[in-house]
Amino acid sequence: MRVVRVRLFALRQPLRHSFETSSHRKSGIEHVLVEVTDADGQTGWGEIASPSDPFYGAETTVTAWEIATRYLVPALLRAEGEDPAELEASWARVRGHEFAKAGFSGAVWDLASRRRGIALAAALGGTRDEVVAGVSLGIEPSIDELLAQVELQRAAGYPRVKLKIAPGWDVEPVRAVRGAYPDLDLHVDANGAYADDERAAAVFARLDREALTMIEQPFAPRDLVAHADLQARLDTDVCLDESVVDLGDLRTMIRLGAGRVLNIKVSRMGGFTVARAAHDVARDAGIPVWCGGMHEFGVGRAANVALSSLPGFLLPSDVSGSDKYYESDIIAPPVTAVAGRVTVPTGPGIGHEVLAERIARDASRVFDSSAAEAPEAVLTAG
Numbered sequence: 001m002r003v004v005r006v007r008l009f010a011l012r013q014p015l016r017h018s019f020e021t022s023s024h025r026k027s028g029i030e031h032v033l034v035e036v037t038d039a040d041g042q043t044g045w046g047e048i049a050s051p052s053d054p055f056y057g058a059e060t061t062v063t064a065w066e067i068a069t070r071y072l073v074p075a076l077l078r079a080e081g082e083d084p085a086e087l088e089a090s091w092a093r094v095r096g097h098e099f100a101k102a103g104f105s106g107a108v109w110d111l112a113s114r115r116r117g118i119a120l121a122a123a124l125g126g127t128r129d130e131v132v133a134g135v136s137l138g139i140e141p142s143i144d145e146l147l148a149q150v151e152l153q154r155a156a157g158y159p160r161v162k163l164k165i166a167p168g169w170d171v172e173p174v175r176a177v178r179g180a181y182p183d184l185d186l187h188v189d190a191n192g193a194y195a196d197d198e199r200a201a202a203v204f205a206r207l208d209r210e211a212l213t214m215i216e217q218p219f220a221p222r223d224l225v226a227h228a229d230l231q232a233r234l235d236t237d238v239c240l241d242e243s244v245v246d247l248g249d250l251r252t253m254i255r256l257g258a259g260r261v262l263n264i265k266v267s268r269m270g271g272f273t274v275a276r277a278a279h280d281v282a283r284d285a286g287i288p289v290w291c292g293g294m295h296e297f298g299v300g301r302a303a304n305v306a307l308s309s310l311p312g313f314l315l316p317s318d319v320s321g322s323d324k325y326y327e328s329d330i331i332a333p334p335v336t337a338v339a340g341r342v343t344v345p346t347g348p349g350i351g352h353e354v355l356a357e358r359i360a361r362d363a364s365r366v367f368d369s370s371a372a373e374a375p376e377a378v379l380t381a382g
C-alpha cells in the first residue's frame with residue numbers, strides 16, 4: 001500500500017443546537033477531512049476533529065492544517081506497507097498534534113480495509129454488530145431548558161445522558177435531572193474545570209450522592225494525583241478523558257488509581273493503532289472503556305462506531321446519530337441511532353459512501369499534494 005495523493009478539505013457545518021462546555025459556547029464546527037489515494041485509485045477518508053480553539057487541548061484547526069501540510073503529508077507520501085500501523089509510523093517522530101495524526105490514521109485505516117474488502121470494525125478486531133450510543137448535553141441557559149433537552153434525547157431513545165458541568169452549573173442541574181429521571185444512566189463531564197480545592201471537594205461529595213455512572217475529567221489534564229485522591233474518596237467512578245493522551249498516561253492512571261473508567265478518543269490519542277492498544281491495556285487492567293466524541297461529522301463518527309465495536313467498550317459511546325448535531329451529513333447514509341443503538345456497518349472501510357463532491361464544493365480551504373502550487377514540504381531531514 002502506497003499513498004500517492006493526499007487532499008485536505010476544511011469544512012464548517014452549523015450545529016442544530018449550540019453547545020456550551022466549561023470553556024466556551026459554539027454554534028458551528030469546523031473540521032478537516034483527509035482523503036488519501038493509492039496507486040490503484042482507491043481512496044480512504046479520515047477526519048481531523050480538532051476544535052477551532054485551543055480550549056479542549058492545545059491544537060486548533062489552524063495548527064492541525066499546518067502540521068498536516070508541512071509534516072504529515074510528506075511523511076505519508078514516502079511511506080509503504082500493508083499494515084496501517086506501518087504508515088502511521090512515518091509520522092511517529094512528530095511530537096504531539098494527536099488530532100492531526102488521528103485524521104491521517106483514520107484515512108489510512110479506511111483505505112487499508114477497503115483494499116482488503118473488509119469493514120473497518122473487522123480490521124480493528126471489533127466483535128459487536130451494534131453499539132449503544134449516549135448523548136452529551138452542553139450547559140444550558142436554565143435548568144428548564146436542560147430538562148427539555150434531556151426529555152428530547154430520552155424520547156429519541158438514548159439510554160445514557162452526559163451533562164457538561166462547570167463551577168456554578170453542577171449540583172443544582174444534576175439534582176434536577178436526577179429528580180426527574182431516577183433511573184437514568186447519567187454522568188457528568190467537567191472538562192477539567194475545577195481547581196483541586198475544598199470547594200470542589202464539597203461539590204463532588206454532593207454529586208457522589210446522585211448515583212452517577214461516572215464523573216469525567218474533574219481536574220486539569222496533567223494532574224493525575226488530584227484525580228487519584230478524589231477517586232479514593234468517592235464511590236462514583238472517576239473517568240479520565242483529557243488526561244490520557246498516550247499509553248504512558250494510561251499506565252500512570254492505572255498505577256495511581258486515578259480513575260476506574262477510560263474515555264478513549266481516537267483524536268486525543270493520535271490514531272486507531274494507539275486507541276486499540278489503549279483498549280487492550282485497559283481491558284487487561286479491568287477498566288471499562290467507552291468512545292468519546294468531538295462532534296464528528298460522518299467520517300469521524302462512523303470510524304468511532306467501528307472502534308466502539310471492540311469487546312472492551314462496555315459503556316455507551318458518544319456516537320449519537322448525526323441528526324443530533326447536524327442538518328445533513330457528508331456521508332451516505334448518515335449515522336443513525338434507533339432506540340439508542342447504532343448498527344455497525346459491514347461494508348468495506350467505514351461502511352458509508354463519502355460525499356466527496358459535496359465536501360469539495362463546500363470546503364473553505366483545500367490542499368492537494370498533486371497540485372503544482374502545493375507548499376514545499378518541511379519534513380526533509382532524516
Ligand code: OSB
Nearest residue numbers: 056136241292293294295296318
Ligand atoms: O469532553 O467529550 C468531551 C465536545 C467537544 C469537546 C470535548 C467533549 C465534547 C463532547 C462531544 O462531549 C460529544 C459528542 O461528540 O457527541
Ligand code: MG
Nearest residue numbers: 189216217241
Ligand atoms: Mg470529556
